[in-house]
Structure formats: C-alpha cells, structure tokens
Amino acid sequence: MAALRRRFSSGSGPAPDFDPDFGDRPLTAARQDIVIGRWQGVRDLLRATGDDWPLRTHRLRLLSYAAASSSVVEAWRAAEPDSPDAAVLRAATEVVRVFNQAIDAGRGTEVDRTRIDVAVMACLSAADARPADPMPWVSLLTVARLYGDGVGRAELREWWEELRRRDPYNIEGHVQLLRYHSARWHGTHGRMYDFARDAAGAAPEGSPLPVLVQIARVEEYRYVAAAAQGRPVRGFDQHWHHELAVTEVRRTRERWLGGRPPGPVRPEEVGELNHLVHAACHAGLPDIAREVFALLEGRAARVPWSYTGDAYEQYVRWRAQTG
Numbered sequence: 657m658a659a660l661r662r663r664f665s666s667g668s669g670p671a672p673d674f675d676p677d678f679g680d681r682p683l684t685a686a687r688q689d690i691v692i693g694r695w696q697g698v699r700d701l702l703r704a705t706g707d708d709w710p711l712r713t714h715r716l717r718l719l720s721y722a723a724a725s726s727s728v729v730e731a732w733r734a735a736e737p738d739s740p741d742a743a744v745l746r747a748a749t750e751v752v753r754v755f756n757q758a759i760d761a762g763r764g765t766e767v768d769r770t771r772i773d774v775a776v777m778a779c780l781s782a783a784d785a786r787p788a789d790p791m792p793w794v795s796l797l798t799v800a801r802l803y804g805d806g807v808g809r810a811e812l813r814e815w816w817e818e819l820r821r822r823d824p825y826n827i828e829g830h831v832q833l834l835r836y837h838s839a840r841w842h843g844t845h846g847r848m849y850d851f852a853r854d855a856a857g858a859a860p861e862g863s864p865l866p867v868l869v870q871i872a873r874v875e876e877y878r879y880v881a882a883a884a885q886g887r888p889v890r891g892f893d894q895h896w897h898h899e900l901a902v903t904e905v906r907r908t909r910e911r912w913l914g915g916r917p918p919g920p921v922r923p924e925e926v927g928e929l930n931h932l933v934h935a936a937c938h939a940g941l942p943d944i945a946r947e948v949f950a951l952l953e954g955r956a957a958r959v960p961w962s963y964t965g966d967a968y969e970q971y972v973r974w975r976a977q978t979g
Contacts, residue, residue: 669949669979672956672971676718678926679955683715687722695732695742698723702741709790709823714924716791717828720748724756740786747782747792750775751799758802766804775799783818790826793819797832806842825863827928830855834868840879848872856908861915864928866908870935871928873901874960881963896938905939908932913947921951930957937974938964945978 677683682701689697698719705712723729729749732742754775758767776799783792796815800807807815819829837843837851852868859865873896880889895901909932921929933948961967 669975670954672968672975673954674956674958674967678714678923678957680715680718680923683718683923686715686719690719690722690726690728693726693728693731695728695735698728698745699732699736699739699741702745707788709826710924711922712789713791713794713823713826713828716745716748717794719745720752723749724752740782740789743778743782743785744789744791747775747778748795750778751795754799754802767802769803772799772802788822790819790823790829793822794826794829794832797829797836801832801836801841806836812836825859825865827864827924830865830868831871834872835875838872838875838879840875845872845876845879848875856911859911861911862917863915864912864925866911867928867932869904870908870931871960873904873935874931874963878963896935897940901935902939902941905932905935905941905944909936909944909947913951921953921955926952926955927957927959931960933974934960934964934970937978942978945974949975949978 673679675684677687682704686697686701689695701715701719702712705715723745729742729746732739733746736742754767754772757771758765761767776796779792779796779799782795783789786792793815797812797819800812800815806812816829816833819826823829834848834851834855835841838848839845849869849872852872855868856866877895880892880895912932929948929952933945933952936942936945936948956967956971958967961970964970
C-alpha cells in the first residue's frame, strides 16, 4: 500500500492530507486535550470561537466525536454546571453516542426510543442554555433520523425553523435534514433532491448550499450500491454524468465559487469542497475539478471518496487525471 501511495502521489501535487480537523490546528489541540482527559482546552476553544456559526458548528461536531468515548464532557459539566458551551457540547456528544449505539446494534435494529428521547432532551436543554446557538437544533435534526417512525411533521418543522431563525444557511443542518428525507432514512430520492434543489436555489451567492445537490447524488449512489451488494444496477451507469448531473455541477460551481470571497479555504469548507470536486471528476468536468483541487491544496475528506473506492487512491488518481 505504501508503494502504491508513493506511485499515485508522484508528480501530481502534495500527498492528500486526510486530517480529520481539515487543518483547524486549535481544534486539533482541543481534541488532544480530550484524549488525555482535560476539558479546559475545549472550553477555551469554544469561547474563542464565539458566534462564528459555520466554524463553531464544524468544531462542535468534531469535538462531539472525540468526546463520545470519554467522560470529559461530564467532567466539564460537573466543574462548570452553568456553562452554556458545556451544555451544547454535551447534547452533541449524546447524539453521537446514540448513533454509535445504533451502529453497534446493526442496520435494521431500532435503538431504544427512551435512549433517543434522552438525547433529544439534552438538545432542548442546550437550546435553553444558549438560545442564539444553532448547534442544538443541528443536533436535533441529526438524532431525528434514529426514531424508527421518524419525527412528526409539525415537530420536525419546528426544529427546522428554529435552526433557520438562528442561522438560515447552516450547511450542517441542511445536510442532516437532507439525510432525513433520503430513501435510506425516512423519505425518498425524489424528496431528498427536491429539498436539496430548493435550498440551493434559495441560497445567496457564495453560499456552499448549492453543493447539497451533489451530496444528494452521493447519498443516492450509496443507497443503491448498498442494496445491489456488488451486483451491477441496470440503468445506473449514467448516475454521475447524465445531462442534469453535469448541469448541476456547473451550477454549483457558479453559485458557490463564483460568489465566494477570495482567500484560503477555511476548515469548515473542506468537506463540502471535496463533494464538489468528487462530483466534477465523475461528471467529466476537468476544468471545475482542477479549480477545486487547486483551492484544496491537498486537503482531503474521506467522504465522499470512500463511497466510490479507496479514498486515497481516488483522490490522487482523479487529481492527476484532471491536472
């Protein structure tokens, strides 16, 4: 594997960096604190992040993954029971723990509804503790998928509207609701695409939300490929590069990158940019792929590349082909 990676990296730019923090060094330091059982670095990081909602959502999401297998968030809550940031992180962490339980149980096995309710109550408590923060509502839209029969329309709409009142273009919240509406969870491919296209169309110039359409295309591929269990799917060979798919990649590039302020890629943009370049590669649009690869400067995300093969090999091969 090492020789293969050297061969693919040769002459095609820097080796891809699959840093889970997407270059966010303060976040990396805080997550290392969690590993050694310290919560003070997490507190200081969230305090310094302030109300930069895209960055805060990115950091809280990754901190929650790190905290899920430790007692750090509980130690922080015990030491500072009135900390709103601790309440928000605890809620996000509870959601990750419930998802981990679902993964351990296996697909098709429902998680105990009482356990999901506990996570929901933690999210609602966090929303009360820090009323302006969109993250508790992102967490609610995430855990909603785990209810076997979904969430009632009125309740789901309420959670969605509460998020939008705080951060109307929150990309993570949109991705979570997109997944809720997917065929893999509580909807259909059609409902998922309708949601993605409506959100993309309403987004302001420079917003990453148009990439929801490409995320939906990955979600459909993942669902169909999993159901096929390695067998070819009739009529699915044009999935990535039929006329509409190509047009939508071009539209996303125009709406997002055409209005994006100049400057280096921020950590919270890396995941979505990987979705865009993945889609451009598979749609046969080397000009767009080249542009996005140049922006990323080797920063890679395992999703979506891992859904279509080995993530490292996919990234470097496509970059070499489009460069």
